[in-house]
Amino acid sequence: MIMPIILHIRKKKMGFKRIGLLLFFLINLLFSASQAEVLKTINVSMPTNYGTFFGEIHYSEKDLALALRVERIIKEDLIKVVNYFEYVPFDVVHFNLDPYVRLTNGNASIFPTNIINLYNFPASNLEHLIVMENWLQGLVLHEFVHITHLDQTRDFLKIGRQIFGTIAKVPAGIVPRWFTEGIAVWGESHLINGGRLNNQLFNKELLILFKKHETCKTIDCLDNPGVYPEGQLAYWAGAHFMEYLENKKPKTIKCLVEMNSASIPFFLNNAFEACTGEKAQDLFKKFRDEYEVNEAPLSSEKQEWGKKISNVFGSDDYQKGFVLDRDRLFKVEHERFSEALVAYDLKNEVNFTGQYNAPIVDVSSMVDVDNENKMLLVSFNDDPSFRIHNKVWKLINPDTLLIERTLTFPHDPSYVISLGGESYITFSYWENKWQAERSGDLLRAFPSNYNLSLVKKIGDQLLLKINDANGASSLVLTDYRLQKLNVIYKSDRTYDLPIISEKFLVIREDGELKLLEIDKGVQLSLLPKDLLNRVTFAAFNEERVLVLENRLKTEEMTATESENTIKKNKSETKIVEVTELKLILSPTSSFASEQAEPYPRLDHLLPHYWFLAVGSSDNLNSYGAMTTFVDPMQVHFLNATALIYPSESKGGGSLDYIHKMVKVSDLWTVAAFVNQEYSKTDFNSALNLSRDLRLRTNYKFLFKRWTYVPGLHAGSSTTEDFISHRTIKNMGMNHSLIFQALTYDDFFQYFSAGANLQVNRANIGEGYISTQLQAEGGWRFTQKFTGSIKGSFTKLFKSDFNRGVVYGGGVSDYTKSRVHEFYGLPYSNAFGNEIVTTRFTIDYNFWDIYRGKNLVPYFFKEFHLLLGRESIFADRIFIDGSILKNKMINALFVGPRLKMNIFYYVPTNIDLIFSSIATPNGKNVNQVDFSISADLF
Structure with a gap:
């Protein structure tokens, strides 16, 4: 609907004021549409011995069941954190339930206020987080510990807080x-x-x-x-x-x-x-x-579990699983930042590796695709935003480690069980609950207060580990239709299963080992406590056993021999009475949820801080104050800064407002920006004024590795400088396209391109069109050797400078971003109606440092050498005391880059670049640039 509006505007040649009014009306319409609330807030309070805890749960209406679980966790479990630290957070704690991201994670921040973001997706398979079988309880408590820790201020920090x-x-x-x-x-x-x-x-x-x-x-x-x-x-x-x-x-x-x-x-x-x-x-x-x-000491029952498996690629990543198929072992290894799937022939001691363009998530199982062929079932993460799906499932040829095909399943399953051929049972966490499907047909949906932390095929049955909201975990056997859930073991204490076979399970719980035999009825026995002292897990088949001790070890041993080794000293055997697991429906409301309020409230936008601000204008100092008006879910976000320029007795500042159109999609934003600043150039002492008003709207399209963002914008810009005093009104469209590789070893690492086309109307002269293009791409040739190329082009389609110019030169750093960069040429020393730049860079990492000093907040990572060539064309270039008109200058540059972390976790690059600029008159100008770039926000 946006593009036809633009075409209609151009065709009818509407006046600029009427175009601006139309765009302003459209943006206001979008704002109005967002007033239809899709988000809610549940208010929670809890008395403690250290004051009253206040919290708010912000959620989408479709996630009410999840919000009710969070409410229960707050009321039942967070008191344990409060009692340990003997502290209640001073400010309200906001629990944001993200309705989009399918990722096992969360995060917490204490600035500008206490916010916990919870992503709605449980762990699976061998992930470390699988131990938190009530995954939401563990996630909420982990993030609340962060808040309780970082919210505390005492002494001078407490005074500063006041x-x-x-x-x-x-x-x-x-x-x-x-x-x-x-x-x-x-x-x-x-x-x-x-x-x-x-x-x-x-x-x-x-x-x-x-x-x-x-x-x-x-x-x-x-x-x-x-x-x-x-x-x-x-x-x-x-x-x-x-x-x-x-x-x-x-x-x-x-x-x-x-x-x-x-x-x-x-x-x-x-x-x-x-x-x-x-x-x-x-x-x-x-x-x-x-x-x-x-x-733990070696077991008296078995001192040796075979010989070590020597890694061929790097360190083992056990969280991503493994498959033992007769004498073949498949597992994931890492070497620095690289990842590979490694196939080992344990009998003949040969191996080979496979690398892919997406990270491996889980090496799941070997499946029979037909009567003759087996394939390795592996899941990958090919969606870095985790919004389309958490993982994608592929079949890999075990003889070549090449991907044969991708399997298509509905509802983004976490577990996939092969029944042979094209028949699969999938288990998906979908719409706040687990559900099992076969060929698209629903087999069973579990209530939202149950979690699946294990799904295994053993023989002709399925083994499930099901955790309920009361903290109990049940081992369940069921058939492929999941009609009856038979409980064979249940405990409210944490336990794991180091051995799972078709005939028996080994349970490790509170220092005890238990044998659960399931082949002829169900029997539970005790095993010697030290039998698996150093064993984390074990797997066996008819050819051999595989054990993770202090290294991954293997030896040839039949299944019967393995079984006898485990069972020979069992004791206190008793028959287990098998019962059916009765699933209890989760509550659909609470007293607090009945009082839920529309989100956001006006008080959510009240500022929580203010601080001193320093302007970044060139050659002119400014000081002031800043604050932020933002709700906890950042539907509304307003940065406000007020500045004064003491030497000129002038005032300035900015307002930057962004609104997410959550009624439609949080990927759609509308924004407004107002800014006034003063500056000076290094070749003219006159005071320059820049005043901007911009309105814009963008939508972000996510295509896995690719992101495309189209947008519309309109605004006005007033400039007073040594060239002229002018006011320019503009409107136009912008596009950006970004590609990001998902693995370290991909040859094509990144690409970004931006295009901006706008119509400008100045208070002097005729209107004109302007366009700006930017592009940058990077490649990895080896682990330490990379290259990149970037270019920029801006053209104002007019012949004079009175109605505005574009500037070039300078380098980007942590305070500002430059479009038309050029080493050795100060910003604004290149200007005019047209600027073109290109830069080709070779980057070689010649020293991996990765060392600091105790708790000193500077950590050195890598030392690189940069070298390359660049050029800039502009209507006017000031260099070496002379003015070049409609000329291009070229330069060669070289210098070191130190990659480090400052303040413990802020990635920072420090560059010292020596450049030699060749001017058209044959003279070389040598310059040195020092810059610091840091990802501060």
Whole structure:
């Protein structure tokens, strides 16, 4: 509907004022349509010994069942966090239930207010998070621990909070990720059932990593080791380190949080010394040494589980599963940032690898596609937004590791069970509940308060592990029609299944091993406690057994021999009475939900902070204040800044407003921007004024790796500079297209292109058309060698400069972005009606550092060498004291780039570029550019 409006405008040649009025009316119409609420708010309060907790649950109407589960978790479980920390968050905590993203995750922020974003998707298969069988309970509590930790301010930070608002919480939150995530994982594991510290694989993977003595031996690299498991190490090591401190002295974590809440950034060690008497880095060395040696002793029943499997590609990623098919093993390995599926012939000791253009999610099973051929069933993530689906399922030829075809299933299944040929049973988390389907037909839908944490085919039955909202987990056997759910084991304590076979299961629970035989009725026996002391999981078939001990090991052993090894010392056998699992429907309302309010309320937009602001105008200082008006789900977002220019006695500032059209889609936004700023050039002392008003609307189309964003915009711009005093009104259309590779080793890594076409009407002279094009692409030639090319083109279709010009030169940094970059040429030293730039860059990473110093907030990652060639054409170029007219200049450049993290988690590039500019008169001008770019927001 948008494009015909544009065509109609051009055809009828409507006056600019009437076009502007039409666009303004259209935008207002969009705003009005958004008043029909699709979002709701449930208000929750809870009295505690430390004050009243106030929370709000914001959700889409279709997610009421999920909101009710969150309400119950808040009322029943969050008190455990409050009681441990002896603290209630000072501000309301907002729980946002994301209605779009299918991802097992969430996040928390304390600025500008306390917000927890919850993504509605449970873990599956061997993911570490699978241990939180009541996945929503674990997710809510984990994020609430973050809020309770980071909301605290004391001493001078508390005074700052009274003056500046919630921005005073930020300094205490500038700490390493291993500290914040370690505390939260500790909380999810010790304050409720489950949690990753109760996951045997989570614990074992850290032990394996620590035994590689060259890997991250000091505390500085825990957040970013530069090798697998990359950022996950902050969770793995941080959680165990916090557990180690808490076991040595209860309430240590509480003490660390309280002491740090009164500190300026980068002095976390003061809190460690106050609470433990030692520095964090010294405690970590002791913890690591103890963790390596404090492993379970070898079993008296079986000392050896075969020989180690030597990795051919890199480190094992056990969370992504494995398949043992006779003498063949298929598993995922990582080498730095690269990933591969590796096939091992364990008998002949040969192997080969396969790499793909999407990350592997789960190596699921071997399936019979016909009477002669088997295929490997593997799922991938080919949707980086996680909005279309969580995973896509493919069949892979086990002899070549090439993808044969993609399987199409409805409702984005998490588990796929092959029944042979083209017959599959799928289990999907869809519309807030689990459901099982076969060939598109619904077999069973589970109430929303039940979670499936295991689905396995054993013989001609299905084994399910079903968790209910009361915390109990049941092992269930059922047929392929799922008509009757037969409970063979049930417990309200955390347990795992290190061995699953067709005839029996081994259950590990609270230090005990239990044998559950299911081939002739159901019998439960005890096994020697130390039988699987060092074994995290085991699998066997008719040829061999595979065991994860401190390494993955294998030996030739028949299924009967494996079974006898497990069963030979069983004791206290008893018959299990099998019962049918009766599923109880989840509640459809609560007292609070009956009082649910439309979202957002007006008070959601009240600012929570203000702070000092500094302008970024060239060659002119400005100071002022800033704040934000934003609701918790960011349907409305307004940044406001007020500035003064003391040397010129002038005032300026900006208002930037964005509105999501959530009634239709959160991918559709409308926005308005007002800005006034002053500046000076380095070749003219006159004061320049720039005043802008812009209205725009955009829609984001997501196509997996590709993103396309078309838009419309209109506005006016007033400029007073050394060229002229002019006011230009404009309207036009813009497009952007972005491609991003999903894996590190893809040759084509990224591409972005933007196009802007607009009609301009100036207060002097005739109207004119302008266009701007930008494009950039990057390639990876080897793991350390990359290349990129970028270009820009802007043309104002007019002959004079009085009605406006475009500027070029300068480089982008953390304060500003430049369209027409050129090393060695200051911004605005190139200007006119037309500017064209090109740049080709070669980037070689010649030093992987990945080291810091204890808790110093500077972490060095990589040292690169950049070299390349660039050019710029403009109507006017000021260089070396002379003016070039309608000329192009070229340059060669070279210099180092240091990639690092500052303030523990802000990616930063520091460039020192030496350029040699060749001018048309044959003279070379040598320049040096120093720039810092950082992803601050």
